[in-house]
Amino acid sequence: MIPSASKGTASRVLNAPIDKVWDAVCELDFSFWRLVQKSETLGDGDKVGNVHRVVFKDGTVQKYKVVEYSELEHAVTYELIESNPPTRATSALYTIQVRPVTSNNTSFVEWTSEFSMDGGVEVVQDSKYKKQEALEDLAKLVEG
Known part of the structure; x- marks a missing residue:
């Protein structure tokens, strides 16, 4: 957890089983997201410690490092x-977790962000809207 952080969350229920949703998000390639042009994993080996380079269609290039990964909990945390x-926040930590909705074989996806306080409310709100858009794109992929 980032000390003195601002948090933001986006979530959605997807009409797809947990395995299908987890398969779409666990590699952190963000291929489901219309804002992403391409991505690549730098290096090899275990998932924890892997670095992912993501190129967005607006020209932004970001690198994320996997800091926690759980097949059991269907969760991945990356920094x-x-x-x-550069972003406005000096640090950012994200977690995507997928949980089963057992009553109807759907999935609940929660995507959280923790930003250093220097990012401000604007960073949290911008991140929330982008995550909501990404979850909409994810829904189109797994529900289609």
Whole structure:
């Protein structure tokens, strides 16, 4: 957890089983998200410690480092380690977790962010809207 952080969350119930949703998010390639042009994993080995380079369609390039990964909990936590152009927050930590909705074989996805306080409310709100859009794109992929 980032000390003195601002938090933001977006969530959605998807009409798809947990395995299908987890398969779409666990590699952190963000291929489901219309804002992403391409991504690549730098290095190899265990998921924890892997660095992912994501190129967005607006030209932004970011690198994320996986700091926690759980197949059991269907959760991945990653840290923003580099951004060009730079972000307003000096640190950012994200978690995507998928949970089963057992009554109807759907999935609940929660995507949280913790930003250092220097990011401000604008960073939290911008991140929330982008995550909501990404979850909408994820729904189109797994529900289609």
